[in-house]
Amino acid sequence: MAENLGELRIISATVEDRPGVLFKVTSLIRRRGFNIETITVGGTEKEHTSRITISMKGNVAIVEQLVKQLSKVPEVIKIIELAPAESVYRELAIVKVLAQDPSKRSDLLNYISIFRAKVIDASKDTLVIEIVGNPTKINAFMDLMRGFGIAEMAKTGIVALSRGSKPQAERTSEKP
16 A cells, blocks of 8 residues: 555454464455554454454545455455454563663663563573553653663564444445
8 A cells, every 4th residue: 555654453253163264364464565563363252263353544435445455355244443442452572671780770660560561581681571552652761761771572463352242333334
């Protein structure tokens, strides 16, 4: 796509949990030239179904085009665009930070506390930290950690659900 700049868009697709479905979805995204930020896949509350959550920056037309294309995949059961203001979305990051200097380690632990992150492994030279939150929080934490030195990092991508008691229906495509 020529222009994919814009606000954060989150697309949630419920799909049949069968081999090859993720390949079909990612192949479609690649062939059509959509520029996604993250894609995550996991089980749902229903047996034999999975949820694919795609985050991207783009305008309404780009999202509508992606929803139309995804609805053509036979194993896609339902597609919803989740408005960030009307949904709960989180990302997980695990980061290994250099912590050799004892005087800097206390500063590092203070930042971990401020961001409500947690240390999940420690050695004499590094701390492995887990942080969960929205992408803005994760990015702000990573910016601070770069000052200490990041040895390794892994992020999950966004997972999301609509707020409230019923699923959001805006720009929904559901097969009969």
